[in-house]
Amino acid sequence: MITLRPHHILCFQGYIGKGYSKSFIDNMNIVVAKLKEDPSINIKLTPYADDVCKKCPHKVKNVGCTSNNKVLSMDKKVMDYLNLDFKIYSYKYLLNRLQHNITIEAFNDICSSCEWCKYGLCHEAILDKVKS
Numbered sequence: 001m002i003t004l005r006p007h008h009i010l011c012f013q014g015y016i017g018k019g020y021s022k023s024f025i026d027n028m029n030i031v032v033a034k035l036k037e038d039p040s041i042n043i044k045l046t047p048y049a050d051d052v053c054k055k056c057p058h059k060v061k062n063v064g065c066t067s068n069n070k071v072l073s074m075d076k077k078v079m080d081y082l083n084l085d086f087k088i089y090s091y092k093y094l095l096n097r098l099q100h101n102i103t104i105e106a107f108n109d110i111c112s113s114c115e116w117c118k119y120g121l122c123h124e125a126i127l128d129k130v131k132s
Ligand code: SF4
Pocket: 007, 008, 010, 011, 012, 014, 074, 110, 111, 114, 115, 116, 117, 122
């Protein structure tokens, strides 16, 4: 079982080994490897710090994130667009929801306030999913 904030479903798609710190990247690589190894793995969605946040320098105990309002807003948008609840789903199911429900407009609405958005990798990877 992996615990995830909903917007992190999108963040995996364009991930190329960059991140906030070496320990963040090392941990992210472990999570990504688990998802690749077993796409049927169960994912528990949470509004709190998750298995990606675990080693992030922006994690704040009892709050979640230094940008908590921003990430909560992204999480809510992902849940609305993908029609999800704070429940357990297989990663495969979440990818399927992403593929069927994401649009350019939805991506921009969710991700335009993220500092990584300007590099274009997430945009390209996520919208490729829609076409595939
Ligand atoms: S733009 Fe930011 S929030 Fe959106 S998928 Fe990329 S890293 Fe995640």
